[in-house]
């Protein structure tokens with residue numbers, strides 16, 4: 001049992017340290033936007049990298065695919081299906097900064113060319 | 127059964143009822159958000175549903191520990207048990223209070239303001255104290271289920287702590303690191319409560335069989351070992367598409383989903399043995415656990431497919447994931463826990479009238495769960511096909527047939543609720559009459575003009 005916990009500790013440490021070899025830290029606006037994201041529970045309807053709730057679309061790459069003004073329009077007013085959260089102007093800017101930062105971390109959809117014949121993915125890093 | 131334990135069992139069953147109730151409404155809020163957004167939006171119902179589900183499962187596993195330790199260790203209820211129950215229950219009530227005022231702040235499954243994690247953590251320490259002090263007093267060479275309970279208890283604490291590491295700024299300095307650790311802890315935590323629940327199922331099996339050897343066999347230990355390795359590594363299947371370091375993905379793929387095989391193999395052994403033995407005595411307990419075996423088969427098929435990245439590409443981020451999550455939490459975890467609580471509450475000794483109702487509930491659940499799960503799988507396949515294969519980018523257009531299919535899921539959910547409600551109602555009856563003197567039980571039976579199948583209370 002002790003050995004198990006030792007292994008768990010070591011593997012956890014390795015994962016923490018080496019899972020991302022080129023970390024890209026969020027700026028202050030993105031950090032604030034992250035907080036808004038959590039407090040308004042956007043993740044209950046949206047996903048990042050396919051993880052989250054399924055009512056709305058995956059937002060990992062919305063910033064590069066649809067652009068800032070499109071995001072702003074939706075986040076400010078909601079849509080028929082997405083509620084209007086009555087966010088302040090600053091909050092909207094922060095959320096957009098957060099989504100743009102997430103976008104830079106990678107692509108949510110794995111390209112055909114990344115699928116290896118063994119069934120796993122070989123994803124080239126940023 | 128003490129007063130505290132009776133209360134806690136009732137609380138646990140209430141969590142199950144709430145899970146079903148919120149789930150049923152959430153499904154319609156998903157389909158018709160325009161009607162719900164103003165008063166009961168999906169972003170409020172989903173956390174209520176999902177957190178209630180987690181608390182049902184974890185509280186259910188804890189109820190088993192609190193009750194069975196009396197038989198296993200010979201220890202009585204102590205202050206630790208009571209402190210655990212009260213902190214745990216109060217915190218969960220506070221969490222639902224925050225949800226009802228739309229105060230969120232955590233992450234998926236734990237969507238409440240993070241400071242509430244502290245009392246949960248403290249409560250867990252008390253539960254662990256109660257368990258380990260009992261163990262210390264009694265055993266030197268305990269059967270496997272004691273190891274499984276211990277493993278689950280400790281790993282829950284570790285993964286719950288890990289789940290909160292993001293409060294330390296360093297962990298948020300990289301989005302990939304944050305996502306990796308969030309899903310590492312979530313994934314491993316499922317493994318932790320599975321250890322506790324499978325431990326309980328092994329305990330009940332050995333009691334039903336009257337054969338302690340199944341909890342000491344070499345095979346069972348090997349399976350336990352595979353389970354623990356899976357717990358530590360297979361969480362990587364949640365984040366196959368995350369462009370983090372590859373070793374996480376490759377290792378997870380290789381280790382994969384062997385834990386289900388372990389469980390089924392134990393169940394198969396059990397089935398052949400129990401048919402020789404006391405099959406009919408604890409009929410419902412047996413039926414629930416056997417039903418979990420059936421669902422383990424179905425989920426094994428799905429899980430094995432999903433853990434191949436090339437297939438995961440189409441299933442990830444679709445309702446297939448929801449089918450997998452609810453198929454496992456309802457089909458396997460909830461069934462075992464109903465078996466476990468049924469064993470504790472002696473539901474097999476309820477009067478024939480109650481058993482008849484129980485039977486109707488059981489059949490309703492069995493059928494509706496299959497439809498419910500099937501609809502989710504079809505909805506997921508449709509989304510995967512349209513989004514990844516056809517490459518559709520218009521979200522609403524892509525979702526159209528998915529939403530149609532989800533109507534089947536939502537209506538099956540109503541039947542699931544009704545069926546489960548019928549079962550839970552009988553469990554409450556059993557709580558009410560637990561260990562009262564014979565005449566009270568007779569009275570209950572007489573009320574339903576059933577005397578022949580009367581049970582005597584142990």
Ligand code: HEM
Nearest residue numbers: 053054146149150152153179447448451455456536539542
């Ligand atoms: C014991 C009963 C139940 C348990 C343990 C349970 C558990 C869960 C879990 C763990 C999730 C999260 C899934 C994920 O993140 O992939 C979930 C989501 C969900 N469940 Fe349940 N569930 C139960 C019953 C129901 C019922 C009866 C309904 C009614 C139709 C329902 C509707 C939903 C919905 C709508 C979601 C959200 C899916 C989404 O984000 O699109 N659940 N449930």
